[in-house]
Amino acid sequence: MVMESQGLARVREIYHDRSHRVKQLKAAGEKVIGYFCVYPVLEMLTALNLVPYRVFGDMREPITKADSCLPTVVCPFIRSALDLGLKGKYDFLDGVVMAHVCEVGEKTAHIWNLYLNPPYFHFIDTPHTVHKAAQKQHKELLKDFEKTLELFTGKELSPGRLREAIEAHNQQRALVRELYNLRKPDPPLISGTETLQVMVALMSLPVEEGNKLLRQVINEVKGRKDGLQKKTRLLIWGSIIDDVALIEMIEGLGANLVMDDTCVGSRFYFPDVELTDDPLDGLAYRYLVELKCPRTFREAVFGETKKDYMADLDSRFSYLKEYAREWNVNGVILQSVRYCDIHGYEVPQVKDYLDSIGLPSIYLEHDYSEAALAPLRTRVQAFLEVIS
Amino acid sequence: MTNEKKRTINRLKTMYPLRALLDEMYKGNIEASKAGKPTAWCMVTFWEGDVILKAMDVESVYPENYGAVCAAFGAAPAYLDRSDADGFPTHMCGYARNCLGYTARMMDLGEIPPGAPMGGMPKPILLLSSGSLCDAHYKWFQALGRYLDAPVWTMELPLPGVKESRIEGAYEHNIGFMVAELREFVTFLERLLSKKMDWDKLDELIDDMIEMNRVWYEINELRKARPCPMHSRDFWSSMSGSLYPSGDLKVSVDLYRKMYDEVKYRVDNNIGALPIEEKYRLLFLELPPWHSLGFFNQLAERGWNFVVESWSYHPPQPIDLTKVSDPLERIARFTYQWLTGRFPDAFNAGEWGGYSAYPYLEYAQDYQCDGALLHPLVTCRTATNHLMLVQDRLMKKLKIPSLVVEGDIVDLKLFDPVDALRKAETFEETMNHYKKVRRQEGLEW
Numbered sequence: 001m002v003m004e005s006q007g008l009a010r011v012r013e014i015y016h017d018r019s020h021r022v023k024q025l026k027a028a029g030e031k032v033i034g035y036f037c038v039y040p041v042l043e044m045l046t047a048l049n050l051v052p053y054r055v056f057g058d059m060r061e062p063i064t065k066a067d068s069c070l071p072t073v074v075c076p077f078i079r080s081a082l083d084l085g086l087k088g089k090y091d092f093l094d095g096v097v098m099a100h101v102c103e104v105g106e107k108t109a110h111i112w113n114l115y116l117n118p119p120y121f122h123f124i125d126t127p128h129t130v131h132k133a134a135q136k137q138h139k140e141l142l143k144d145f146e147k148t149l150e151l152f153t154g155k156e157l158s159p160g161r162l163r164e165a166i167e168a169h170n171q172q173r174a175l176v177r178e179l180y181n182l183r184k185p186d187p188p189l190i191s192g193t194e195t196l197q198v199m200v201a202l203m204s205l206p207v208e209e210g211n212k213l214l215r216q217v218i219n220e221v222k223g224r225k226d227g228l229q230k231k232t233r234l235l236i237w238g239s240i241i242d243d244v245a246l247i248e249m250i251e252g253l254g255a256n257l258v259m260d261d262t263c264v265g266s267r268f269y270f271p272d273v274e275l276t277d278d279p280l281d282g283l284a285y286r287y288l289v290e291l292k293c294p295r296t297f298r299e300a301v302f303g304e305t306k307k308d309y310m311a312d313l314d315s316r317f318s319y320l321k322e323y324a325r326e327w328n329v330n331g332v333i334l335q336s337v338r339y340c341d342i343h344g345y346e347v348p349q350v351k352d353y354l355d356s357i358g359l360p361s362i363y364l365e366h367d368y369s370e371a372a373l374a375p376l377r378t379r380v381q382a383f384l385e386v387i388s
Numbered sequence: 389m390t391n392e393k394k395r396t397i398n399r400l401k402t403m404y405p406l407r408a409l410l411d412e413m414y415k416g417n418i419e420a421s422k423a424g425k426p427t428a429w430c431m432v433t434f435w436e437g438d439v440i441l442k443a444m445d446v447e448s449v450y451p452e453n454y455g456a457v458c459a460a461f462g463a464a465p466a467y468l469d470r471s472d473a474d475g476f477p478t479h480m481c482g483y484a485r486n487c488l489g490y491t492a493r494m495m496d497l498g499e500i501p502p503g504a505p506m507g508g509m510p511k512p513i514l515l516l517s518s519g520s521l522c523d524a525h526y527k528w529f530q531a532l533g534r535y536l537d538a539p540v541w542t543m544e545l546p547l548p549g550v551k552e553s554r555i556e557g558a559y560e561h562n563i564g565f566m567v568a569e570l571r572e573f574v575t576f577l578e579r580l581l582s583k584k585m586d587w588d589k590l591d592e593l594i595d596d597m598i599e600m601n602r603v604w605y606e607i608n609e610l611r612k613a614r615p616c617p618m619h620s621r622d623f624w625s626s627m628s629g630s631l632y633p634s635g636d637l638k639v640s641v642d643l644y645r646k647m648y649d650e651v652k653y654r655v656d657n658n659i660g661a662l663p664i665e666e667k668y669r670l671l672f673l674e675l676p677p678w679h680s681l682g683f684f685n686q687l688a689e690r691g692w693n694f695v696v697e698s699w700s701y702h703p704p705q706p707i708d709l710t711k712v713s714d715p716l717e718r719i720a721r722f723t724y725q726w727l728t729g730r731f732p733d734a735f736n737a738g739e740w741g742g743y744s745a746y747p748y749l750e751y752a753q754d755y756q757c758d759g760a761l762l763h764p765l766v767t768c769r770t771a772t773n774h775l776m777l778v779q780d781r782l783m784k785k786l787k788i789p790s791l792v793v794e795g796d797i798v799d800l801k802l803f804d805p806v807d808a809l810r811k812a813e814t815f816e817e818t819m820n821h822y823k824k825v826r827r828q829e830g831l832e833w
């Protein structure tokens with residue numbers, strides 16, 4: 001009998017063959033729904049026994065098909081994901097949910113629907129602001145989502161099931177935070193590379209299965225005796241990182257990546273959903289207001305008549321100060337894929353904030369390909385020399 | 389006679405006063421600001437914000453448009469350099485970077501930078517950004533917080549998918565959302581300006597705005613005639629009256645009415661926009677190469693008439709809003725119609741690029757186009773990211789070929805008119821070929 005691998009070994013297996021497990025589940029009759037970015041409400045899928053599966057790109061694979069429907073001057077991550085779709089690599093999905101994360105994400109949603117024509121497709125037009133009216137609108141949008149899911153599954157989404165799903169996903173979030181706590185000691189008990197692999201694995205499994213795996217990983221990591229060495233401690237901020245190449249490069253240069261603010265990491269997992277009387281209220285709030293992606297417009301005080309820049313920065317980025325303090329960070333890597341406007345406009349502002357709290361930072365731009373990382377090595381090296 | 393002087397396009401006489409509106413807007417802004425009138429910098433909000441500001445006596449300036457002005461006057465490079473030096477990535481919108489650099493300069497100097505084209509943009513008391521279409525439409529103004537203490541208000545505009553817009557109740561909650569946001573905006577303005585909204589004035593302004601756009605819509609409908617009486621160049625010269633509604637709207641309504649009469653006269657008398665035979669009818673997407681518009685004259689000499697262009701600069705298909713008494717709801721329904729008016733047809737056609745690609749399929753049929761000229765812009769994602777999709781849909785569904793000529797909004801050297809003309813010559817054979825294919829496939833033209 002073949003023993004199923006456990007903990008980090010299992011994580012690595014999944015990381016290297018992401019779809020293997022969901023394909024097994026599909027063969028056993030389950031339905032798998034792909035989702036992009038952090039805005040589709042996963043609890044609603046889980047509550048209807050649909051398996052959420054995050055759609056990523058592949059920075060190691062050249063883009064050959066997406067050119068026919070997306071030009072080269074848009075986000076290379078989205079282009080890569082669409083390219084994989086057009087090459088049939090997401091054919092196993094029974095459906096796809098996308099949200100209005102950014103403009104190119106919104107356009108790509110409709111392109112995906114048109115060219116790949118999945119059995120189920122839904123687009124959530126996530127509002128841009130967090131005003132009260134936007135929160136109400138977001139709840140209405142989730143009700144629309146609910147209707148199409150019910151139609152697709154032929155099942156009713158009961159508040160009871162939704163609550164259970166919220167609890168299971170909150171459980172996962174709590175476990176991820178626990179895992180991140182293991183990055184706080186110096187040296188951390190788990191590397192940035194391993195952490196990212198865990199995150200990717202979680203986004204490739206049903207929630208309960210992910211929770212089981214996380215518990216194994218946490219136990220394993222807690223029991224480590226001779227793990228990492230003390231090195232410069234870094235936080236990484238920015239657009240999506242779904243491949244370990246960049247993290248490996250940075251850690252290979254003599255740093256420990258101990259914290260992140262990216263969407264395959266803390267940005268996705270840290271905020272919980274509050275269990276409200278109507279579960280949709282808690283979900284609508286968490287996914288619009290609590291998720292801290294720069295795609296959402298926020299201001300220090302709603303309807304302020306004068307802008308205080310430092311107060312504005314503080315209201316948008318003070319969580320980074322908390323991260324830096326709790327994870328004892330020496331410097332920050334700001335990174336973004338080229339052509340990402342959402343992160344691009346943010347860069348000088350995050351930098352201003354980090355300067356104001358005395359944290360050194362460097363900005364790296366790349367085009368989401370493994371080859372493009374090489375020239376960044378020297379810059380990271382120089383940065384590490386300066387801060388250590 | 390030099391080439392420039394040769395009349396290659398019959399320009400509309402009624403276009404000139406409409407074109408002058410833009411110059412007057414800049415002049416008016418500076419004067420108004422000197423006289424102590426509040427100024428707002430605005431993104432194009434597709435009519436959501438403009439009339440509200442007007443009703444509150446706030447002058448609107450459009451930095452996106454000012455980007456084009458700076459590029460045309462050669463002032464952009466210095467502002468772009470400043471934006472780069474301040475750490476804004478170079479791949480972002482050229483107009484945004486121009487504005488960021490301009491603002492940084494202005495705040496350093498404490499006044500409008502000397503030599504700023506058209507008198508420059510006066511310091512704003514408000515930045516009105518928008519969630520419509522483009523990410524820069526709100527991220528850019530948020531980033532201006534580095535330099536300005538003006539508050540930013542982000543106007544919401546739902547962008548549903550075609551199918552999602554048909555879910556029961558979706559129309560109502562989308563409109564309800566817009567109305568609620570507009571109401572908040574009015575409350576906010578009242579606080580910012582310490583004055584009350586004049587609702588009667590707003591009501592009248594909205595009616596004028598709707599009427600202006602109705603006439604503008606009807607003008608463009610007339611362009612379906614063969615030969616087409618009005619070239620895209622006249623469209624581009626006249627569109628700012630609708631898109632950037634400034635000055636007295638009643639005057640603009642009147643100017644568009646006069647234009648309607650002139651275009652109608654041409655249709656009735658079989659007068660085309662080209663003095664020669666109209667050989668090819670073209671669709672243009674999206675922003676024109678402002679600095680090389682003479683290129684269209686060269687094409688006109690070859691019998692190319694540009695009969696319709698970028699959907700998003702066109703007004704909404706008219707709907708009856710006379711029974712909607714709440715002025716804010718009238719605005720919401722008007723703007724929402726602009727965005728989703730074609731969705732029912734897109735749904736029936738199974739086209740999910742409801743506003744990004746589908747309008748061009750309709751245009752191409754209604755205006756009987758032989759080809760499309762696509763103008764991808766390196767630093768304007770919004771004008772570019774759907775072009776491949778449009779190219780594909782036009783060919784798949786209607787056998788209409790596209791010619792792709794690259795350019796940029798601030799790096800004017802990227803557009804090469806000589807090379808473009810060479811490509812255009814070859815493209816004629818392609819258009820001829822597909823004309824035959826369309827006939828074989830039973831398409832009308």
Ligand code: SF4
Nearest residue numbers: 075102239240340342
């Ligand atoms: S990386 Fe940026 S452009 Fe790409 S999908 Fe994410 S937010 Fe959009």
Ligand code: SF4
Nearest residue numbers: 481522524768769770
């Ligand atoms: S990217 Fe294009 S649409 Fe967006 S603000 Fe810039 S010029 Fe305008």
